Amino acid sequence: MRISTRSYYGLRALVHLAKERRICPTSKIAKEENLPYDYLQKIFQRLKKAGLIKSVKGVEGGYLLSRPAKRISAGQIFEILEGRMASAPCLGFGQLSCSRARGCSSRDLWQKLETTINQALGSITLADLAANKKV
Amino acid sequence: MRISTRSYYGLRALVHLAKERRICPTSKIAKEENLPYDYLQKIFQRLKKAGLIKSVKGVEGGYLLSRPAKRISAGQIFEILEGRMASAPCLGFGQLSCSRARGCSSRDLWQKLETTINQALGSITLADLAANKKV
């Protein structure tokens, strides 16, 4: 279980965007954060599709946060970029995807892990990170 | 970030072993937990190599825990089977593997996540799970 560079790059780029507080092209962020331009573009597209950022096309265009940084949590970013959270195979999309589910202590463990991660990341905002607040 | 079936199967098998409280062959556990025999064998070999279980060859052989279930944490199992924990690319093996590390708020977040997961899983023992204790 590792964090992908997608989340890793994406978070850094968003913290950068939050600090800028204005429209900013991919090229600038890629350069200043030393990230691969094309890949970062894909990451921004995904974040845009999820509604976290807005885009402006053309010269002087770029991306900007679609809402205040303090209303964006690390958990939301992580969920968009990482896709599946810590989900175990038996934690399906809402339903009981495993027939052994009821009273399964293993399942309880995975559930607890997922909840723990969600709580930890849900309580930290992009504003906190941009302000370099100790998390 | 998802949990592999390796951890998922492995945990279930170990809970089973903890409940049995005696030597138990792979075939029995695979059958009763409905897990693929060959793959479970590999998982047990890995757990053995890590010192979590002991093996006895030959007829009437099998595996058993190498120490009491209450001295085995979910975190230890997870670390062996999942390999890398929640590590971000910038969290190398101890050293500062990223030049931006100092004062990087993103890194602090990944570090916090890793710590949170370790605490959550480190506090639950195999004995808890075998006893179906609410986690």
Next chain:
DNA sequence: CATAAATAGGACTATATTAATCCGATTTAC
């Protein structure tokens, strides 16, 4: 109006990991 800077999105590739399966060797209780 031409150009350059930007997003949009589809196609492609390389690498690694996962999740197995299969085979042959060895050990050991009976």
Next chain:
DNA sequence: GTAAATCGGATTAATATAGTCCTATTTATG
């Protein structure tokens, strides 16, 4: 001697990651 087990190496298929590349579209500015 046989059957039941572990041990370990080889192989395989599917999937995800981490990109790269190309073309199209949009738009501010000279």
